[in-house]
Amino acid sequence: MLKPIYINGIHSIAPQACFENGFFDKELDHSPKSNLKIIPPKYTDYIAGKKLRRMTKLIRLGLVGTQKVMEDAKVKEIDSIIIATGNGNISDTQKFVNAVLDNDEKMLVPTSFVQSTNNVVAGSIALMLKSECYNMTYTHHNSSFEMALLDGLMLFEEGNVNTILLGAVDEITDENIKLRNNCNLWTKEAIDPLSIYHHTKRTSALMGESSSFFILSNQKTNDSYAELLDVDLFYYSQKNKVENRIKEFILRNDLSLAEIDLVFGGFNGVSSYDQALETIINNLFPETHIAAYKHIVGEHPSSSAFAMWMAVQNLSGKTAPKEIYYKNNSKSNHKPKHILILHKAYLSEEDYGLILLKKICS
Amino acid sequence: MKRVFVTGMGAISAIGIGIEANTTSLREGKSGIKAIKNLDTIYRGKYSAAEIDLSNDELADLIPHFDKNKLHTRGQLLSLIAVNEALDDAKLNREETEDLTIITANTIAGMDITEKYYRDSKAELQYYFNRAHSSGETSRKIADYIKSNGLITTITTACSSSANAIILGSRLIRSGRAKRVLVGGSDPITKFSLNGFASLLIYDEHACKPFDKNRNGLNLGEAGAFLVLESEDVVGSKQSYGEVLGFSNRNEAYHATASSPEGKGARLCIQEALKNANLTPSQIDFVHAHGTATPNNDESELNALKHVFGNNIPPFCSTKSYIGHTLGAAGALNAIYTLLAMKQRFLFKNLNFNTPIEKDYIPIIQTKENVDINYALSNAFGFGGNNSSIIFSNSPKGGNNA
Numbered sequence: 166m167l168k169p170i171y172i173n174g175i176h177s178i179a180p181q182a183c184f185e186n187g188f189f190d191k192e193l194d195h196s197p198k199s200n201l202k203i204i205p206p207k208y209t210d211y212i213a214g215k216k217l218r219r220m221t222k223l224i225r226l227g228l229v230g231t232q233k234v235m236e237d238a239k240v241k242e243i244d245s246i247i248i249a250t251g252n253g254n255i256s257d258t259q260k261f262v263n264a265v266l267d268n269d270e271k272m273l274v275p276t277s278f279v280q281s282t283n284n285v286v287a288g289s290i291a292l293m294l295k296s297e298c299y300n301m302t303y304t305h306h307n308s309s310f311e312m313a314l315l316d317g318l319m320l321f322e323e324g325n326v327n328t329i330l331l332g333a334v335d336e337i338t339d340e341n342i343k344l345r346n347n348c349n350l351w352t353k354e355a356i357d358p359l360s361i362y363h364h365t366k367r368t369s370a371l372m373g374e375s376s377s378f379f380i381l382s383n384q385k386t387n388d389s390y391a392e393l394l395d396v397d398l399f400y401y402s403q404k405n406k407v408e409n410r411i412k413e414f415i416l417r418n419d420l421s422l423a424e425i426d427l428v429f430g431g432f433n434g435v436s437s438y439d440q441a442l443e444t445i446i447n448n449l450f451p452e453t454h455i456a457a458y459k460h461i462v463g464e465h466p467s468s469s470a471f472a473m474w475m476a477v478q479n480l481s482g483k484t485a486p487k488e489i490y491y492k493n494n495s496k497s498n499h500k501p502k503h504i505l506i507l508h509k510a511y512l513s514e515e516d517y518g519l520i521l522l523k524k525i526c527s
Numbered sequence: 528m529k530r531v532f533v534t535g536m537g538a539i540s541a542i543g544i545g546i547e548a549n550t551t552s553l554r555e556g557k558s559g560i561k562a563i564k565n566l567d568t569i570y571r572g573k574y575s576a577a578e579i580d581l582s583n584d585e586l587a588d589l590i591p592h593f594d595k596n597k598l599h600t601r602g603q604l605l606s607l608i609a610v611n612e613a614l615d616d617a618k619l620n621r622e623e624t625e626d627l628t629i630i631t632a633n634t635i636a637g638m639d640i641t642e643k644y645y646r647d648s649k650a651e652l653q654y655y656f657n658r659a660h661s662s663g664e665t666s667r668k669i670a671d672y673i674k675s676n677g678l679i680t681t682i683t684t685a686c687s688s689s690a691n692a693i694i695l696g697s698r699l700i701r702s703g704r705a706k707r708v709l710v711g712g713s714d715p716i717t718k719f720s721l722n723g724f725a726s727l728l729i730y731d732e733h734a735c736k737p738f739d740k741n742r743n744g745l746n747l748g749e750a751g752a753f754l755v756l757e758s759e760d761v762v763g764s765k766q767s768y769g770e771v772l773g774f775s776n777r778n779e780a781y782h783a784t785a786s787s788p789e790g791k792g793a794r795l796c797i798q799e800a801l802k803n804a805n806l807t808p809s810q811i812d813f814v815h816a817h818g819t820a821t822p823n824n825d826e827s828e829l830n831a832l833k834h835v836f837g838n839n840i841p842p843f844c845s846t847k848s849y850i851g852h853t854l855g856a857a858g859a860l861n862a863i864y865t866l867l868a869m870k871q872r873f874l875f876k877n878l879n880f881n882t883p884i885e886k887d888y889i890p891i892i893q894t895k896e897n898v899d900i901n902y903a904l905s906n907a908f909g910f911g912g913n914n915s916s917i918i919f920s921n922s923p924k925g926g927n928n929a
Contacts, residue, residue: 251663252661266642278726279723282685282911283662284909288783288910292780292783294780299777300777302683303682305680
């Protein structure tokens with residue numbers, strides 16, 4: 166039997182102010198936006214200016230996230246680095262593609278080519294920490310973060326690690342926003358992001374980005390936020406199979422469906438997409454509270470990591486602001502014991518991710 | 528902990544379509560590296576690469592029931608050709624592929640499509656960029672093609688990506704989470720990668736010379752390479768190519784692209800793989816090196832081998848001088864060739880070798896037949912300090928051989 170796994174440190178940078186943990190730093194921003202970009206931290210507090218200038222956004226986020234989450238967990242050393250990024254380093258990929266095309270393959274500077282590899286975040290973290298440990302990057306759409314968690318679970322099971330650094334980063338670039346205008350699947354007009362679930366006929370999603378980091382440990386501390394019970398990811402095209410797999414997932418953890426008292430669903434405001442997800446949740450968990458996260462961070466593959474950042478704070482006893490609930494679906498001051506995060510891909514809807522978290526019993 | 532067996536393999540590279548053709552070329556010392564002919568680049572006719580001489584249309588014709596009208600990338604075509612061969616080879620039936628775990632690896636994914644359509648003003652551009660470019664799209668394409676509903680994922684750790692796919696697949700089986708896993712990788716040759724390595728000044732315009740003192744950089748290659756891994760629980764009396772005995776994934780934490788001259792990352796990785804396989808260095812009969820032929824990699828890798836094996840480095844070679852550096856496919860292709868050497872009892876020679884880096888450190892220069900290889904090491908190293916090593920053991924039969 167696997168020993169419990171604790172989440173001992175958390176950190177997130179999102180389109181809403183949340184740098185200091187404790188849910189949000191201030192009232193949530195309702196101002197209309199056509200895409201949700203992160204509020205950048207003061208990078209110079211964490212990375213020396215000379216290095217910083219050459220560094221791409223994803224690496225910056227990774228290095229800040231690593232320092233902040235290790236500080237939060239009060240750890241000096243880690244023995245595994247696992248990064249999830251569904252889209253990878255789009256900035257540098259675009260930069261190098263543009264350079265190749267603009268200069269007709271001549272006089273190229275390799276910096277953006279080197280940084281374009283999707284493992285550049287995990288590699289840069291290893292360099293910063295001088296950490297020669299296990300180092301992995303998952304780049305599979307929306308279930309990248311869930312695979313990173315599953316890898317972490319297995320590493321603990323294999324018995325060679327005590328402290329894992331696990332992060333999820335995805336970015337949007339100005340070039341993506343420009344490209345977006347060719348495509349009806351993405352929202353172009355500005356809208357209050359917190360209102361996306363209250364429209365009944367939306368057909369496009371708000372692009373977003375975020376960076377979330379966690380310290381997983383096999384040791385409980387006074388500051389542990391929550392327990393990671395289990396994780397699953399799968400690729401199903403048949404809807405009835407999806408419900409069965411979720412049910413089996415809950416049951417294999419010796420829980421009944423009724424014991425799941427909060428579900429974070431990957432709703433993105435696209436009516437048909439949200440309805441499909443809502444049907445699954447209502448069929449399996451008719452009594453549960455439902456929360457959302459993409460109205461805060463926007464649609465992007467690894468957004469479920471931000472859901473986990475919220476969920477573990479909720480489980481640690483912090484009261485969630487009312488805005489996180491889907492269509493205000495909650496009694497006030499709800500204190501959940503078991504949270505399920507149900508994440509689903511947007512453009513191909515068959516990729517699913519499940520994360521099961523538990524309140525720590527004192 | 529469940530034991531892991533390799534029961535099927537498939538490969539397409541510049542030295543052949545299919546395992547048999549690849550084996551023949553290795554035996555005959557036939558390289559696939561030539562002046563670039565197909566890629567639309569200013570280096571066409573000037574630089575060398577290991578291209579597969581088939582257009583995307585011709586590749587698609589090799590895949591039964593493939594829908595050419597649906598968006599696809601060259602990497603996906605190369606993958607599906609190798610996947611079909613590997614699944615046939617492992618003789619998996621429909622029921623067994625239904626919940627097959629699929630782990631693919633790549634480094635540049637749909638870059639061939641991206642660089643072609645990036646400046647296209649049509650609306651479909653966004654579609655191409657979003658869908659084809661994404662790393663995870665190949666795994667989905669495979670899952671759709673074989674109608675599998677299970678765990679699927681994608682790894683990118685630069686040039687060690689598909690070695691890590693084998694490692695993850697093995698760990699899923701060892702833990703009992705999976706019974707059968709399809710693992711592998713692919714990458715096409717693109718202007719993006721060619722110019723990237725050229726701008727780093729590590730691209731040899733002539734055929735590359737791994738482990739030669741006068742080596743001058745790598746050549747790119749394109750390939751698709753896949754393996755079927757099965758748990759001892761289900762393998763029964765099926766013939767296997769070998770057992771995945773141990774592995775390691777380590778980061779060197781030295782430099783973004785270069786390896787440390789002393790090869791610390793590679794050394795840690797090989798040592799940990801030996802420990803994981805419960806073997807001593809002297810038990811290794813063959814080392815299939817990463818050997819990219821860049822001045823930096825080969826020096827570093829050789830120093831790591833010297834450190835681990837002392838004066839008794841087992842016969843070693845690189846096959847990059849046959850197939851080029853196939854990036855996302857490199858780790859899986861290296862593993863496949865390693866298993867072929869074991870199974871068919873031959874050692875292939877390291878092509879284009881003339882002068883040793885250091886006296887006495889000479890790779891295999893003559894093809895040898897009837898060689899017993901009980902344990903072999905396969906290396907894959909990448910940018911970002913990502914190093915991986917896998918050790919295979921020769922076990923002609925599956926679980927019954929225990």
